[in-house]
Amino acid sequence: MILLQETYIKIISRIQNCKENYQKLELELSDEFGYLNMKSLNNSPDVILKLSNEMDMTCTQVAKIILDNYYEKDKNLISTNNKTSNLKQYMKDSTLIDDLDLAHEVFLCQLYDYQYGHINDIIRHCFGQEYEYHLQKIVKEKNLTFQSEDDLRMYGYDKTPDIKLDVPFAVDGFVINWIESKALFGDPEEHQNYLNEQYSSYWNRFGTGLVIYWLGLVDSIIDPGEKRFIVRDDFPKEITLINPFIIADIPENTSKNLVKDSGNSQCDNETNKENTMAEQ
Structure with missing residues (x-):
């Protein structure tokens, strides 16, 4: 189940209004957004959140490490590229994780990680x-x-x-x-x-x-x-544009005349040099 952008915005709003009572929030999210097969609330559903605080890491980073070890011996994750791709997908859609307890933990990490969570990515994308x-x-x-x-x-x-x-x-x-x-x-x-x-x-x-x-x-x-x-840090208030009115049509033989004049000028310069040397 990949939540829509509107759903993420609603979830964030609920988190902001219910910061001190996480257990109540989890119950509300389970009922309201259909995430019904999560870990039983009787068994402390915020293990990764607590670990991340002890390790001084974001909960999303800890969740990725745990997922990486959990699927390390998975036969379906043969190549490194395929493994990385699958882990990213699991982080975005935790219902793909076969272990329901771990799926619930990853889901909570995405909810509470305001820095690297998937919800924050969506908000930054919209903001951009x-x-x-x-x-x-x-x-x-x-x-x-x-x-x-x-x-x-x-x-x-x-x-x-x-x-x-x-x-x-x-x-x-x-x-x-x-x-x-x-x-x-x-x-x-x-x-x-x-x-x-x-x-x-x-x-x-x-x-x-x-x-x-x-x-x-x-x-x-x-x-x-x-x-x-x-x-x-803003669009420049003063910019210089090309003025089309100063661009005149160039006659067909103008370039040839310019080359000719340039050649004559060079010859004149050489002649002047020779005359100067002769006078000396």
Whole structure:
């Protein structure tokens, strides 16, 4: 049973309103959301939660370790890749776990882990999408045409920014070809990870760009010597657009004349040098 996004939101709301009485909360969740075959509440259903507190680890991390050992000798989990894939699926949908007690424990970990739990992943994903839509709205209001991440994936790109501009603009003389939206606070560690995994690839494929950390950033991640992208905590208030009225039609023979004039100029320079030497 994979819970819908609306169900996760309801569960989170119930957790916030019932922080001190976990046993009552478990009963309510069992009745309301249909998770009926969980471990009996008479046998302390929060073993992993208590272990995680003692080990100073998140309960989701402890649950993954226990699941990994539980299925270590499973004949159906032959390759390492297949095993990893199955463990991820078990963490998302604990009803796939054949041991009901362990399934219940994993389910509770997903409920109570506000940092690495599956519910938190869904919330962060929704939060990120909201800021992506916000960015698209701003770009449209500026009358800028662009391709979204989904558009780029249709062309076969594996790593794509949130916005790829059809016509670049400039910010303080820096040309912007793409924009990446991050609905988080930009600290040095997060920034370095994204630099290695995403930003460098964007620069290789699309040129220079802009990264926005909507929730603020540490000033130290703004590197004046960085030539691949610039970092901001909001969309720039002043941007420089290409003015189509200053682009005139170039006559067909203009380039030839330019080459000819350039050649004549070079010959004139050489002649002047020879005359100067003769006078000396």
